[in-house]
Amino acid sequence: MSLETVVLEHAPSSYKVYLALFRNVRNSGFLHQQLLARNADFEYAFIDASTIVSRVHLLSAVFKAVNNSVNGALKTPNVHSETVVSLSASNNISEAYRRFGVSPSTTDLFVVKITFPSDSSPVPVSADAISQHLKDNVEGDIVPPTNEIVSSIADVKAIRKNYKLNGLAWLDTIKDEVVKREEIEKLVLSGMALRGL
Numbered sequence: 001m002s003l004e005t006v007v008l009e010h011a012p013s014s015y016k017v018y019l020a021l022f023r024n025v026r027n028s029g030f031l032h033q034q035l036l037a038r039n040a041d042f043e044y045a046f047i048d049a050s051t052i053v054s055r056v057h058l059l060s061a062v063f064k065a066v067n068n069s070v071n072g073a074l075k076t077p078n079v080h081s082e083t084v085v086s087l088s089a090s091n092n093i094s095e096a097y098r099r100f101g102v103s104p105s106t107t108d109l110f111v112v113k114i115t116f117p118s119d120s121s122p123v124p125v126s127a128d129a130i131s132q133h134l135k136d137n138v139e140g141d142i143v144p145p146t147n148e149i150v151s152s153i154a155d156v157k158a159i160r161k162n163y164k165l166n167g168l169a170w171l172d173t174i175k176d177e178v179v180k181r182e183e184i185e186k187l188v189l190s191g192m193a194l195r196g197l
Contacts, residue, residue: 002142003131006059011066018113018130019058021049021149022140029104031138041133045083045112046102050155051162052087052110053185055147060189061086062112069116079114089163089191099162108153109140151181159184163191 006017025031034042045062052058065082068074076082076093088096102109111134115124134142143149160166165187174180 002144003127003134004145005127006062008059008063008066011063012070012116015066015070015114015116016124016127017062017066018115018127019145020111020134020138021143021145022109022111022138023049023107023143023153025107025109025138025140027137027139028102028106028109031109032102032104032106035102042137043078043080043113045080045110045114046106047084047087047100047110047112048102048106049108049110049150049153050106051100051159052150053154053156053159053181053188054150055145057087057185057188058110058112058150060192062114064192066114069114079116080112083112083114086192089188089195091195109138110145111138154181156181156184159188163188 002020004019006019008015008017011017031042031046035046045065047058061083064086065074065079068082068086069079074082076085081097084101085093085096087100090096113125113130115130117124165171165184168187171180171183171187174183
């Protein structure tokens, strides 16, 4: 099981971020139901990986959610739902869940777990316990969350639609796919950063 520990610069060291990427997920409906039922055992950010253009895209949302948590500024029930909502360029929370969160048809899934000491859980759950829980409950193939794999999963048409990047003639004239992807990433990150200003 390959659970990656991610270090976020400028985040308190008491916050730990764990990341896993699953392909060929066969029980997305079950995972979606756990979230709808608010099952505390499934307090993760479950993100449809096809909506993510790069690791930086995903980790920017994680950082924003952690920052909101540290500053007592969460707009959603917890840091995990905040991560999903932080991906959005709009303030519509339910739309963010629908566009970026797990759905019964999701086949490629990012799982983010953010732990930190709290009154209810002074000793956060360990990486080993998280790994075991995911192994027991996510039916899919875990793969390294590299930029190459993230790029191969990304549904660029859906991403452009989610961030209202269609109709940008200058973007369509870029023939080099790597350069185009970099420009899309910049536009996506700008949209996320400007949300709510």
